[in-house]
Amino acid sequence: MDWSALRLSLELAVLTAAILLPLSVLIARQLAWRSFGGRSLIEAALALPLVLPPTVLGYYLLVAFGAASPLGRGYEALFGGPLVFSFTGLLLASLVFNLPFSIQPMQRAFEAIPRDVRDAAACCGMSPWRIFLRIELPLAWPGVLSAGVLTFAHTLGEFGVVLMVGGNIPGETQTIAIAIYDRVQALDSHGARVMAAVLLMLSLIAITVAYTTTRTPGRPRG
Amino acid sequence: MADAGGAGLALRISQGTPIPLDASLSCAPGELVALVGPSGSGKTTLLRAIAGLYRPAEGWVSCAGSVWFDAAARIWRTPQQRSIGLVFQNYALFPHLSALDNVAAALGHRPWQERASRARELLGLVHLSGLEDRLPGALSGGQQQRVAVARALARDPQALLLDEPFSAVDRVTRQKLYRELAELRRALKMPLLLVTHDLDEAAALADRMCILYRGHTLQDGPPYQVMARPRDALVARLVDVKNVFEGRVVAHEPEHKRTLLAWHKHTFELSHSPRFAVGSAVCWAIPAANVILHRRDRPSRGEHENPVDGIAADCVALGETTSLSMQVEGVPDALLYLSVPTHVARRNGLATGERIRVSLLAEAIHLMAWQDLREPAAP
Numbered sequence: 394m395d396w397s398a399l400r401l402s403l404e405l406a407v408l409t410a411a412i413l414l415p416l417s418v419l420i421a422r423q424l425a426w427r428s429f430g431g432r433s434l435i436e437a438a439l440a441l442p443l444v445l446p447p448t449v450l451g452y453y454l455l456v457a458f459g460a461a462s463p464l465g466r467g468y469e470a471l472f473g474g475p476l477v478f479s480f481t482g483l484l485l486a487s488l489v490f491n492l493p494f495s496i497q498p499m500q501r502a503f504e505a506i507p508r509d510v511r512d513a514a515a516c517c518g519m520s521p522w523r524i525f526l527r528i529e530l531p532l533a534w535p536g537v538l539s540a541g542v543l544t545f546a547h548t549l550g551e552f553g554v555v556l557m558v559g560g561n562i563p564g565e566t567q568t569i570a571i572a573i574y575d576r577v578q579a580l581d582s583h584g585a586r587v588m589a590a591v592l593l594m595l596s597l598i599a600i601t602v603a604y605t606t607t608r609t610p611g612r613p614r615g
Numbered sequence: 616m617a618d619a620g621g622a623g624l625a626l627r628i629s630q631g632t633p634i635p636l637d638a639s640l641s642c643a644p645g646e647l648v649a650l651v652g653p654s655g656s657g658k659t660t661l662l663r664a665i666a667g668l669y670r671p672a673e674g675w676v677s678c679a680g681s682v683w684f685d686a687a688a689r690i691w692r693t694p695q696q697r698s699i700g701l702v703f704q705n706y707a708l709f710p711h712l713s714a715l716d717n718v719a720a721a722l723g724h725r726p727w728q729e730r731a732s733r734a735r736e737l738l739g740l741v742h743l744s745g746l747e748d749r750l751p752g753a754l755s756g757g758q759q760q761r762v763a764v765a766r767a768l769a770r771d772p773q774a775l776l777l778d779e780p781f782s783a784v785d786r787v788t789r790q791k792l793y794r795e796l797a798e799l800r801r802a803l804k805m806p807l808l809l810v811t812h813d814l815d816e817a818a819a820l821a822d823r824m825c826i827l828y829r830g831h832t833l834q835d836g837p838p839y840q841v842m843a844r845p846r847d848a849l850v851a852r853l854v855d856v857k858n859v860f861e862g863r864v865v866a867h868e869p870e871h872k873r874t875l876l877a878w879h880k881h882t883f884e885l886s887h888s889p890r891f892a893v894g895s896a897v898c899w900a901i902p903a904a905n906v907i908l909h910r911r912d913r914p915s916r917g918e919h920e921n922p923v924d925g926i927a928a929d930c931v932a933l934g935e936t937t938s939l940s941m942q943v944e945g946v947p948d949a950l951l952y953l954s955v956p957t958h959v960a961r962r963n964g965l966a967t968g969e970r971i972r973v974s975l976l977a978e979a980i981h982l983m984a985w986q987d988l989r990e991p992a993a994p
Contacts, residue, residue, distance in 0.1 A: 509707035512668050515694040516701045517721035518770055527720065531711045 394587050397564050398572035405480075405568060406548035409487040410541050413495045417540060421499035422529070426508075440497070442490040447553020454486045454558050483559040483566050490554050494543040498607075502536020503529065535607040542603035546596045622679060624774045624806040626665060630672035634660050636830040642774070642806035642823075644679075649821035649838070650810045653853065657830035658810040659704070662776050665808070666701050667694035678806070679773040700767030700775040705783060706759045708751040714738060714762045715747035721769035737765040740802075742795070757788040764799070774806045781816060793819060814855055818842065826853055847983050848898045857952040859900045861988055864891045876980065880945040883921045885980035896985040903938070905979030906953035909972045910963060921975040923951065930965055932957050941971055 424436060442450055458476040459465045468476040476482040506529060514524040530537070552570045559566030561575065569592055576585040623643040630636050638661055642648040652658050663669035665676055667683065670691060676684040678699075683692045708717050718734040725733060738747055741761035751759055760780055767775060781789045797820065800807065811817055817824045818838040825835035833853070834846040845851035851859045865875040865882060867889055874888045876899060891897050909922075925941040928950060932938075937960040940950045953973060955965075965971070 507705075507707065509703045509705060510709060512663075512666075512694070513701070513703055513707035513766075514709070514720070515668065516666055516699060516770075517766065518695050518698070518723050519720065520695065523723075528709055532709075 394584065394591070395563075395567075395569070395572045395576075398567050398569045399588070399591065401480075401564065401567065402549050402569040405484060405487055406545045408484055409491055409548045410495075410544045412484075413488055413491055413544055414537065414541055417492075417495040417499055418530075418537065421496050421536075422503050424496070424500050425503035425506075440493045443493045447490075447551070448557060450490055451486070451554040451557025454489060454554065458482050458485065458558065477558060478560045478562060478566060480559075480565055483555060483568075486554055486558040487548050487551070490551060491544045491547055494547050495540045498536045498540040498543065499533060500536075502533035502539075505536075506532045539603040539607045542599045542606075546599035546603075549592060549595055549599075621677065624665070624676075624678045624808065626661075626674065626676040626684075628661065628664055628671045628674035628676070630674075634830060636660065636664075636671055638827065638830065638832040640808075640825055640832060640835070642808055644806055645800075645804050646823065647800060647807040647809060647821050648835075649817035649824040650808060650827055651812065651814060651817045651824050651853075652827035653812060655829075656827045658812075658827055659778055660830070661827065662701070662778050662808070662810055665774070665776060666699050667692055667697045698770055698773050700770055700772035702760070702763045702767045702775075702777045702780045704779045706751075706763035706780075708759055708762055708766070710751050713748050713750060714743060714754065714758075714765075717751065717762055718765045718769050721766050724770065734765075734769065737769055738762070740768070740799070741765045755788075756784040757792060760784060760792060761795075768803075772805060774808065775803065777807070777809045779810055779812070781811070781813070796820060814838075814842070826850055828853055843902055843979065844981050845900060845983065848900070848986050848988060851898075851900045851983065856900045856902055857950075858903060858906070859898060859988060860949065861985065862897055862899050864888075864893050864895050864897055864982070866893055873977070874982075876982070878946065879943075879949075881921075881923060881943075883975060883980060884977045885982070886978050888982050891982050898983045898985055898988065900981050900983065901975055901979050903952045903954045905976040906951060907974045907976060908939075908953060908955050908959065908963065908965075909974065919974075920977055921980070922972060923975060924970065924972050925951065927965055927967055927969045927971050930960065930967055932960065937965070939965065941973065 424432070455477060456462060457464055460469065460475060465476050476485070510528065511524065514528045519527065550570060552574065555566070555568050555571060561567050561571050567575070569588055573585050573588045573592070576588065621641070623641060623646065625641040627639040628636050629638070634657060636657055638657070640648070640650070650658050650661065660669055664671050670684070673686045674684070675682065675686065682688070682690050683697050684690060709720060712720065715731065715734050715738065718737050719730045722730040722733055735747060738744060741764050743758060743761050743765065746754065746758065751762065754762065763780070781792055784792065793816070809817070809821060821838055823835055824838045824841055826833045826841065828849065834841055834850050841850070842854045842856065845854055845856060848859050860878060862876045862878040865877045867874050867887065869887055869889070872887045873884045874886070876883045876885055923943055925943040927939060928942050929940045930937060935957055936954045937957045938952065938954050939960065940952050943949045943951050951973070
């Protein structure tokens with residue numbers, strides 16, 4: 394059992410969820426309630442990670458993070474190290490490939506809040522911030538929770554993009570999924586078996602939590 | 616320009632797109648005005664504009680001496696800044712909050728120590744004491760409506776708007792809620808605006824009613840007056856006056872205080888209406904309730920007042936009144952509608968195909984400017 398790989402995976406998953414969730418709430422609300430030009434294109438772009446082969450997504454991220462890109466050069470100038478094959482680079486990639494898992498459940502949840510309910514809150518004299526905290530967030534909560542769990546579980550399990558962008562540096566970018574692959578390559582089937590079982594359990598628990606909470610009765614569902 | 620002097624609610628709104636509007640409306644404190652129109656006539660849009668949920672292109676809205684919206688002066692107050700109580704059509708209660716918390720959510724302007732007791736007080740006012748902790752989903756339609764009313768009143772609003780508040784409940788509950796609203800009204804000293812497509816509801820509850828059609832306010836006045844004296848054939852249709860026909864003014868007889876109207880082979884007497892020149896084509900209308908059925912066995916009083924013979928075409932008993940249409944003798948394709956108490960219809964053995972005689976009450980015949988009735992602009 395490679396504890397450092399597991400810890401790195403959990404760190405990555407928690408950080409990804411922590412950063413992505415608030416961001417996704419903002420984006421999901423806009424997508425749910427605003428109509429604007431190019432909306433379909435934006436929605437399609439956000440859904441791309443669902444259908445693209447991880448290698449394709451990984452390739453573009455590698456190019457975007459590389460020393461030839463402004464982002465890669467900027468990062469290197471600021472922090473003195475390359476973005477690719479670093480934990481930060483891995484986190485950035487993780488944020489990108491989790492976008493659909495995080496945004497879509499929330500978008501559905503916000504769409505399910507009737508407009509009249511939001512209008513009623515405004516007519517009650519509640520400030521937009523208060524409406525968000527008291528009305529929107531509680532009503533969209535199952536969607537937010539499910540987004541969080543899906544993001545968490547998906548980050549734990551992602552392999553292709555991680556390999557492309559992060560490589561396989563123990564303690565820096567070697568996640569548990571990569572570590573399992575590593576063990577299989579090294580013909581260490583016992584190590585692979587234990588880690589695979591741990592990953593399986595974590596994922597199963599996470600998804601079960603997501604399914605249970607989104608089925609809570611009494612919530613309006615879209 | 617907005618006139619902020621009035622104590623009540625007043626507005627003048629117009630725009631071409633996306634929803635055509637040309638509406639003006641006023642409602643004094645304590646007055647209940649019904650905004651009536653068919654679906655899609657812009658009733659809800661107008662209400663949303665008053666509440667600050669929709670911003671029209673032109674016009675103004677003022678209430679209780681303050682200007683809420685004035686396009687010319689670039690004044691726009693958000694719903695939060697307007698102090699309005701709005702009861703939504705489907706109530707729009709917060710489904711995750713108890714009845715008490717729904718009401719308390721609109722009490723943000725009061726110190727927090729007072730909120731719970733004030734919310735309880737308001738729920739008591741709408742007869743919901745004991746149900747404070749229920750979630751909206753565990754309340755009946757009528758109870759949800761009451762929570763919505765309590766929540767709307769919680770803001771201590773300067774005007775109360777009700778968007779078809781009775782459309783989602785059954786008939787029995789509706790009658791009960793009508794009585795409660797009438798009762799509640801007496802305690803409220805603010806303008807009340809009720810949106811409805813139900814004319815009976817408007818007639819029963821409102822002091823005035825305002826007819827809205829395709830975003831235009833066509834006529835307003837006391838319900839009885841609007842229904843008996845519609846401005847034109849369109850309003851007549853909108854207030855469900857079925858007896859609208861074309862005719863011609865034959866003579867004015869001021870000495871007899873009457874005007875004579877020709878309708879095919881019939882000539883009717885009606886109240887003196889010098890507004891329409893002799894010889895001019897007009898539209899005329901008469902409410903079904905003012906077409907009197909004569910008894911067959913013996914002549915009744917008023918037998919000679921605008922008598923019309925015909926054949927009963929259709930007979931529909933709707934509870935206590937029976938709605939009857941007759942084919943008028945000498946007028947092809949014309950159906951005259953009348954309503955009679957069901958017991959009268961029964962006593963007279965009314966049935967399809969029977970010959971009947973009716974009188975059109977002279978003072979109920981209402982003349983309107985001519986318009987082609989075969990091209991109805993009605994919905």
